Every structure is written in structure tokens, then in C-alpha cells.
Amino acid sequence: MPKPEIIGSARSTYTRVVRMVCEEKAIEYVLTETPLGAPELLAIHPFGKMPVLRHGDVELFESKAIATYLDRSFAGPPVFPSDPRPAALAEQWVSLVNTVMDRTLIRTYLLAYIAPKTSDGKPDRGAIEAVMPAVREQLGILDKAVSSTGYLVGDRFTFADINLLPILHRVGQFPEGAEALAAATHLARYYDRHAARSSFRRTDPPSGPPGRAKRDAGSAAVP
Ligand SMILES: N[C@@H](CCC(=O)N[C@@H](CS)C(=O)NCC(=O)O)C(=O)O
Structure with a gap:
């Protein structure tokens, strides 16, 4: 069987999540660095x-589905719990982060810096100020969630943590986000501790957002 091929960008948070799963499980994989909107992505992901992911005759889209496939197909420490309660809690946090928090923290806050819709291309101060209350509120929810054990689920590192860490990294790259993260003291400690994991360090992105394929260059860059 060939190595799994992850098609995406080292700068993309969701691509990083899938790479971290490979690193945690010591899966040998190939990252095919691809611009947003590239035909290689459209060949597999409908949008x-x-x-x-391509692995033999398996083709998959959606980071969570790819992570589940890798976790079940390869040896190495499971990143998804199997007992019903922790398994459901991991689903719970992945779902909340991906459907609500990613939109606030990445698609709104981060993009106001790296892909602003302003005519001069400068950070969109209006959008940044408007989203900061939601950024603080959501970091506060996460702060409470990790306060007792230092993990999102139970007392071990799971995919729920993997799914969140690349987002926290991006939030901390700009001043208001860094300040809000530092103010959420449990979450800041959680981030610092898990950011030392080799799966996180080995997937540290180069600076800047993923590029766009040329024929798709009209759309904003989205990490
Ligand atoms: N639900 C998808 C989200 C993937 C996603 O939004 N990826 C971003 C990069 S991190 C992307 O492709 N953005 C380009 C776009 O939305 O056009 C997943 O979990 O894989």
C-alpha cells in the first residue's frame, strides 16, 4: 500500500490537523502542497x-473523516476515544469548534488580517473590532473546558485537542487574539503545553496564507 497522500497546504489549519494525526500515530505520509481552488482538490472535494486524502483507491474529503480513516487504518496510539462518553465528548468539541468557533476565530478574525476585504488591502479594523467580543467569549468557553484536566476530553490528548491547536496558533499571531488568549489563563497554559508536542512543532506552518490557484485568484485566501 502506498503512503497516504494529503493534498492541501502546510499553511491551512485543517490540513495541519490531518498532518498532526499522522505525526501522533507515526504514519508516514506525503503532503502534496496545493493552492486553494486547485483541480487536485476539486477532483475529490465537491467544493x-x-x-x-488519497490512499490507494481511497479518496476522502473533510478533515474529520480523513482523521477517522487514518486512526482506524493505522497502528499507533488512537486519537479518537472508543468508550461512548469520551467518544461523544470528542465529537461534541470537534463539532462546536468546526461549526461555530472556526467561523469566528479563523474565517472572521484571522481573515480580517490576512485576506481583508478593504480596498487598500490593510487589516479590516471594523471587522476586527466587531468580532472581538465573540473571540473573547469563545476563548472563555474553551478556557473553562480545559481548566480541570488540561484536555478537552477526559485526561488524555485526543483529536478534539488536535482539531483546536492549529486554530489557537493562528489566533495568537495577531495582537488582539494574542491578548485574549493570554487572558484565558487555563487555555493559554493548555496551548503552551501542547504546542511543545512534536506533532505540533513538526507541522509548524510557513508564514502567510495558502496561495490561490491562478484561475481562482479572484477569491480571498482562506487558511
Ligand atoms: N469542513 C472542512 C473545512 C475545510 C476548509 O475550509 N479548508 C480551508 C482551508 S483551512 C479551505 O479549503 N478554504 C478554501 C475555501 O473555503 O474556498 C474540513 O474539515 O476539511
Whole structure:
């Protein structure tokens, strides 16, 4: 069987999540660095989002589905709990982070810096100020969630943590986000501790957002 091929960008948070699963489980994989909107993505993901996976005759899109496939197909420490309660809690946090918090923290806050819709291309101060109350509220929810054990689920590192860490990294790259993260003291400690994991360090992205395929260059860059 060939190595799993992850098609995406080292700069993309969702691509990083899938790469971290490989690193945690010591799965040898190939990252095919791809711009947003590339035909290689559209060939697998109906909306051309990244990452997608190719492994033998298996083709998959959606980071959570890819992570589940990798976790079940390869040896190494499971990243998804199997007992019903922790398994459901991991689902719970992945779902909340991906459906609500990613939109606030990445698609709104981060993009106001790295892909602003302003005519001069400068950070969109209006959008940043408007989203900060939601950024603080959501970091506060996460702060409470990790306060007792230092993990989102029970007392071990799971996919729920993997799914969150690349987002926290991006939030901390800009001043208001860094300040809000530092103010959420449990979450800041959680981030610092898990950011030392080799799966996180080995997937540290180069600076800047993923590029766009040329024929798709009209759309904003989205990490
Ligand atoms: N639900 C998808 C989200 C993937 C996603 O939004 N990826 C971003 C990059 S981190 C992307 O492809 N953005 C480009 C776009 O939305 O056009 C997943 O979990 O894989």
C-alpha cells in the first residue's frame, strides 16, 4: 500500500490537523502542497476545499473523516476515544469548534488580517473590532473546558485537542487574539503545553496564507 497522500497546504489549519494525526500515530505520509481552488482538490472535494486524502483507491474529503480513516487504518496510539462518553465528548468539541468557533476565530478574525476585504488591502479594523467580543467569549468557553484536566476530553490528548491547536496558533499571531488568549489563563497554559508536542512543532506552518490557484485568484485566501 502506498503512503497516504494529503493534498492541501502546510499553511491551512485543517490540513495541519490531518498532518498532526499522522505525526501522533507515526504514519508516514506525503503532503502534496496545493493552492486553494486547485483541480487536485476539486477532483475529490465537491467544493474544492482542503485537505483531501488519497490512499490507494481511497479518496476522502473533510478533515474529520480523513482523521477517522487514518486512526482506524493505522497502528499507533488512537486519537479518537472508543468508550461512548469520551467518544461523544470528542465529537461534541470537534463539532462546536468546526461549526461555530472556526467561523469566528479563523474565517472572521484571522481573515480580517490576512485576506481583508478593504480596498487598500490593510487589516479590516471594523471587522476586527466587531468580532472581538465573540473571540473573547469563545476563548472563555474553551478556557473553562480545559481548566480541570488540561484536555478537552477526559485526561488524555485526543483529536478534539488536535482539531483546536492549529486554530489557537493562528489566533495568537495577531495582537488582539494574542491578548485574549493570554487572558484565558487555563487555555493559554493548555496551548503552551501542547504546542511543545512534536506533532505540533513538526507541522509548524510557513508564514502567510495558502496561495490561490491562478484561475481562482479572484477569491480571498482562506487558511
Ligand atoms: N469542513 C472542512 C473545512 C475545510 C476548509 O475550509 N479548508 C480551508 C482551508 S483551512 C479551505 O479549503 N478554504 C478554501 C475555501 O473555503 O474556498 C474540513 O474539515 O476539511
